[in-house]
Amino acid sequence: MSARELPAAGDRARVSVAVAVPPADAFRIFSEDIDQWWRRGLKYRVIDGQRGLLHLEPRVGGRLFESVETDGQTTVIENGRVTVWEPPLRLGFDWRASNFQGDESTHVEVTFEPTRSGTLVTVTHSGFSKLRPDHPVRHGQEVAAFVREMGLWWGGLMTSLREFARPRGEP
Amino acid sequence: MNRLTVRADRLERLRKLCLALPEASEQEAWGDPTWRVQKRIFAMQKGNFEGGRPALWLKAQDGVQAMLVESDPELFYVPPYVGHKGWVGVYLDGKSLPWKLLGELVGESYRLIAPKRLGGRPGV
Numbered sequence: 001m002s003a004r005e006l007p008a009a010g011d012r013a014r015v016s017v018a019v020a021v022p023p024a025d026a027f028r029i030f031s032e033d034i035d036q037w038w039r040r041g042l043k044y045r046v047i048d049g050q051r052g053l054l055h056l057e058p059r060v061g062g063r064l065f066e067s068v069e070t071d072g073q074t075t076v077i078e079n080g081r082v083t084v085w086e087p088p089l090r091l092g093f094d095w096r097a098s099n100f101q102g103d104e105s106t107h108v109e110v111t112f113e114p115t116r117s118g119t120l121v122t123v124t125h126s127g128f129s130k131l132r133p134d135h136p137v138r139h140g141q142e143v144a145a146f147v148r149e150m151g152l153w154w155g156g157l158m159t160s161l162r163e164f165a166r167p168r169g170e171p
Numbered sequence: 172m173n174r175l176t177v178r179a180d181r182l183e184r185l186r187k188l189c190l191a192l193p194e195a196s197e198q199e200a201w202g203d204p205t206w207r208v209q210k211r212i213f214a215m216q217k218g219n220f221e222g223g224r225p226a227l228w229l230k231a232q233d234g235v236q237a238m239l240v241e242s243d244p245e246l247f248y249v250p251p252y253v254g255h256k257g258w259v260g261v262y263l264d265g266k267s268l269p270w271k272l273l274g275e276l277v278g279e280s281y282r283l284i285a286p287k288r289l290g291g292r293p294g295v
Contacts, residue, residue: 015233015235016234017234144242147242152232152279155235162233
């Protein structure tokens with residue numbers, strides 16, 4: 001990504017975590033195992049409880065969505081679409097909260113950089129300044145304060161990712 | 172106790188935030204106020220020395236220290252001694268303080284330190 005494409009610092013929440021597995025594993029865990037490390041509860045998911053599942057379809061245009069089965073019926077709630085699918089180094093998706101309307105959207109970019117001890121996973125969530133100031137997702141906050149809230153939110157998720165992404169023993 | 176550089180009303184408000192958490196207690200260490208749960212520190216009020224800037228040190232989740240320092244380097248910094256373990260420093264001498272955010276950060280630090288029995292996620 002060139003410097004020109006980088007979102008302004010005030011418009012993005014950027015959070016990095018060092019995980020103890022190589023980039024290919026980190027990428028696979030982030031995408032394929034997303035339901036297992038992504039925190040549960042209404043702070044992190046639309047569907048509450050233990051039965052909801054989170055999926056990320058592994059291709060550009062694939063959906064990021066939650067699903068739950070109740071009485072044989074499957075409810076699906078889409079949170080976004082994959083925009084970048086470049087394993088094992090880059091993943092991107094649009095992100096829409098449940099109260100977004102029309103073309104309102106934010107963007108999440110995840111990079112996986114190899115390090116000596118594993119991978120540095122960096123999430124950059126941007127596009128908040130395009131949301132109107134009185135948008136309910138901002139809870140009446142200035143962009144800077146809202147971006148910090150999102151940063152704390154991602155901090156929780158990245159802590160869980162690191163916990164989950166431990167090297168597995170040889171079979 | 173060191174001579175405190177923090178405004179008395181701000182220290183009082185911080186104290187209330189910290190002591191509202193389950194089984195939290197205050198204890199002086201290195202001449203500064205610290206707040207603990209089962210002897211383990213989750214918050215420290217630092218900068219109490221000649222020419223020092225009053226600050227609060229807290230443990231933060233992965234990546235949050237860098238995120239906060241990037242978002243406002245006038246307010247947040249990497250503290251000595253514990254910065255490499257993910258702790259973040261918050262200056263307490265600004266015109267106004269983001270109390271809501273401080274409340275959240277104090278709560279997160281507590282959960283990173285407290286035992287599971289008290290709602291903590293130790294070792295995470």
